[in-house]
Amino acid sequence: MHPRVVEITERLIERSRATRQAYLQLIEQAASRGPQRGSLQCANFAHGVAGCGQDDKQALRLLNAANVAIVSAYNDMLSAHQPYQSYPEQIKQALREVGSVGQFAGGVPAMCDGVTQGEAGMELSLPSREVIAMATAVALSHNMFDAALYLGICDKIVPGLLIGALRFGHLPSLFIPAGPMPSGLGNKEKAEVRQRYAEGKASRDELLASEMAAYHSPGTCTFYGTANTNQLLMEVMGLHLPGASFINPGTPLREALTREAAQQVTRLTAQGGTYTPLGRIVDERCLVNAVVALCATGGSTNHCLHLPAIARAAGIQLTWQDMAELSAVTPTLSQVYPNGKADINQFQAAGGTTLLIRELLTAGLLHEQVNTVTGQGLSRYTCEPFLDAGQLVWRKGPTVSLDESILRPAARPFSAEGGLRLLQGNLGRAVIKVSAVAPEHQVVEAPARVFEDQQQLAEAFKAGELEQDLVAVVRFQGPRSNGMPELHKLTPYLGLLQDRGFKVALVTDGRMSGASGKVAAAIHVCPEALDGGPLARLRDGDLIRVDGRSGELRVLVDEAELLARPLAQPSLESSQGCGRELFGFMRAAFSNAEEGASAFGLAAGAPRAAD
Structure with a gap:
C-alpha cells in the first residue's frame, strides 16, 4: 500500500x-x-x-x-x-x-x-x-x-x-x-452547439436537435x-x-x-x-x-x-x-x-x-x-x-488499455495527481476540479463581477458587459440559502469568454458537478453567503485570486475594510414557487458543504471526535 x-x-x-x-x-x-x-x-x-x-x-x-x-x-x-x-x-x-x-x-x-x-x-x-x-x-x-x-x-x-x-x-x-x-452525438459536438447558441450563432431548432441526438x-x-x-x-x-x-x-x-x-x-x-x-x-x-x-x-x-x-x-x-x-x-x-x-x-x-x-x-x-x-x-x-x-x-479482465487516450496504466498517467484540490483563504474553503482545466487557466487573478444568480450573469453576458478578465462571483447559492442548485447555465458563457482570450474564473457557494468543464471554478465555498461568509461582503471590482495550483482563494482587499462592509442580503423571491417553500425547514437544517450539506448531522448521535 x-x-x-x-x-x-x-x-x-x-x-x-x-x-x-x-x-x-x-x-x-x-x-x-x-x-x-x-x-x-x-x-x-x-x-x-x-x-x-x-x-x-x-x-x-x-x-x-x-x-x-x-x-x-x-x-x-x-x-x-x-x-x-x-x-x-x-x-x-x-x-x-x-x-x-x-x-x-x-x-x-x-x-x-x-x-x-x-x-x-x-x-x-x-x-x-x-x-x-x-x-x-x-x-x-x-x-x-x-x-x-x-x-x-x-x-x-x-x-x-x-x-x-x-x-x-x-x-x-x-x-x-x-x-x-x-453512444449518440459526441459530447464535444454537443458542447460546441451549446456555445454557438449562447453566442446567438445557432438556432433553438439546431440546439434541440443536438441535445436530442445526444440524449436519445x-x-x-x-x-x-x-x-x-x-x-x-x-x-x-x-x-x-x-x-x-x-x-x-x-x-x-x-x-x-x-x-x-x-x-x-x-x-x-x-x-x-x-x-x-x-x-x-x-x-x-x-x-x-x-x-x-x-x-x-x-x-x-x-x-x-x-x-x-x-x-x-x-x-x-x-x-x-x-x-x-x-x-x-x-x-x-x-x-x-x-x-x-x-x-x-x-x-x-x-x-x-x-x-x-x-x-x-x-x-x-x-x-x-x-x-x-x-x-x-x-x-x-x-x-x-x-x-x-x-x-x-x-x-x-483486461491487463492493458485498448485506448490510452481514454484509460492509461498507473505507470503512464495523464497527470501525476488527481483532479481534486482544496482551496483556502480569506474567502473561506472551497474545492476545485482541475482535471478538465488546462494548466494555463488554473490560476486567475482578476476583478470580481458579483451576481446573485445565474440569470443575472447570463443577462450581463448578452449585454456585452463581461468582455474582460473577470472572476464571476455567484453567491447565495449555498445549501442553506436556496438548496445549492447546479449552476450548469454558467458553463457556456464563461467558456466563451475564456475562448476569447480573457482570464476567467468562477467563485460560488453553489455547485457545478461533474458537468463542470474547462473554466477554473472554486465551488462549494463555505461558509456560504447566507451564513455571513466573506462572499456576502464582496463588491464589483474587488481583485480576487483563484489559484488551483497552490490552493489559494483570496480577495485582495484590506481585512479591516472587508470586515467593515455590510453583509449583502438574498432576495426572498428565491424561496418561493415550484414547491421550494416546502423545503424551508430542510434548508434551515443543512450543514455546511464540507460536512456534506446534509440535514441529518453526524450518525448515531455520538460526539464529534477531535481531528
Whole structure:
C-alpha cells in the first residue's frame, strides 16, 4: 500500500473511532434480533404478507427463507431509471428460484438535474437526496426484511439510497445499476452547439436537435457526470457485482447481472451462511477507495458533498482535507468527457472499471482487503462478466488499455495527481476540479463581477458587459440559502469568454458537478453567503485570486475594510414557487458543504471526535 494512503486511512479511523463504534453498536443490536418478521405480532405479519401469492406467504412464514426488500427509483420520464420498470418482476422470479422472496418495499423520488438545470426545480435537487434517504428508511421501516436491493443511478439518488440504507446497515444490501444509453452525438459536438447558441450563432431548432441526438434512448447519459461517477464508485466500494456498472440496458448480459445480483444478496444473509451487512462493507477503507477512484477518474465534484454525507451516515468523519491529500498521491488514469473527448461507453471498451481497479491495486492505492458483496476482496473486481452458453461467468479482465487516450496504466498517467484540490483563504474553503482545466487557466487573478444568480450573469453576458478578465462571483447559492442548485447555465458563457482570450474564473457557494468543464471554478465555498461568509461582503471590482495550483482563494482587499462592509442580503423571491417553500425547514437544517450539506448531522448521535 502507498504509505500516504495508509496514513490517511489510519487518521480517518482514529478521528472516527467514537462515532463509528456507536454506529456499529446500532446495527449489531438490530442484527442480534434475527429475522425481524419472526418477532412481529400476528396481525402485523399478516398485513405484511397480505398482498403476496400463496407460495410466497408460505415461504415467509418459515424463517429460513430470505425476504428481500426492493427499493426503486423507477420512473419513466428519466432515461436512466426507465429500464427499472421490469426489474422487480425479474428480481422476484430470480429469488423464487433460490427459495427466497422479494417484496417491493417502496419507491423513492428521482429527479434529473439535466431536466431542471437553470430552472426553479433545480433548487429541490440536493434536498431530494435527503428525501430519498428518508423514503428509503420508510420503505425498510416495516422490519419484514432480511436483505435489500437498491435500484438507482443518478445524481442525488444513489447517495440518498445509500444514506438511507446505512441506517439499516444490519441488512445485507446490493445496488443494481441499469447501465448507460448507447453512444449518440459526441459530447464535444454537443458542447460546441451549446456555445454557438449562447453566442446567438445557432438556432433553438439546431440546439434541440443536438441535445436530442445526444440524449436519445433509455439509459444513463454518456458523459462522466454525477450519474456515471455514482456507478463507478459503487463498484469500487464493492456494492455492485464486478463489472456491472456500464453494461447497456436491455442486453442479455444486463439481465443476467440483475438476476445474479438478486440471488447473490441472499447468500449474504444469515440464512445464506455468509452474513455480510452493508454497515460492515462501508467502512473507512471502503470510503478511502471511493475517494481514490473519484480522483483517478476526475469524477463529479458533487461527491465532495455526497461522500462526506455518506460517511457520516456510517459514523465516519471524512473531510475535504482527506480527499485533497488522497488526490495529491492519486494519478489521473482516465479522460472521459468533460475531462476528455470520450464517453463512458468508450471508457468501458478501453478496459473500464476492471482495468482501472487492477491498475490502482497494483499501484498500492486501493485497499484490497475489504468486504464486498461478492464475499471476497477487491481483487474480485479485476474480473469482468460474460455470457458463456447463456450462463453468467466472470473471467480475468483486461491487463492493458485498448485506448490510452481514454484509460492509461498507473505507470503512464495523464497527470501525476488527481483532479481534486482544496482551496483556502480569506474567502473561506472551497474545492476545485482541475482535471478538465488546462494548466494555463488554473490560476486567475482578476476583478470580481458579483451576481446573485445565474440569470443575472447570463443577462450581463448578452449585454456585452463581461468582455474582460473577470472572476464571476455567484453567491447565495449555498445549501442553506436556496438548496445549492447546479449552476450548469454558467458553463457556456464563461467558456466563451475564456475562448476569447480573457482570464476567467468562477467563485460560488453553489455547485457545478461533474458537468463542470474547462473554466477554473472554486465551488462549494463555505461558509456560504447566507451564513455571513466573506462572499456576502464582496463588491464589483474587488481583485480576487483563484489559484488551483497552490490552493489559494483570496480577495485582495484590506481585512479591516472587508470586515467593515455590510453583509449583502438574498432576495426572498428565491424561496418561493415550484414547491421550494416546502423545503424551508430542510434548508434551515443543512450543514455546511464540507460536512456534506446534509440535514441529518453526524450518525448515531455520538460526539464529534477531535481531528
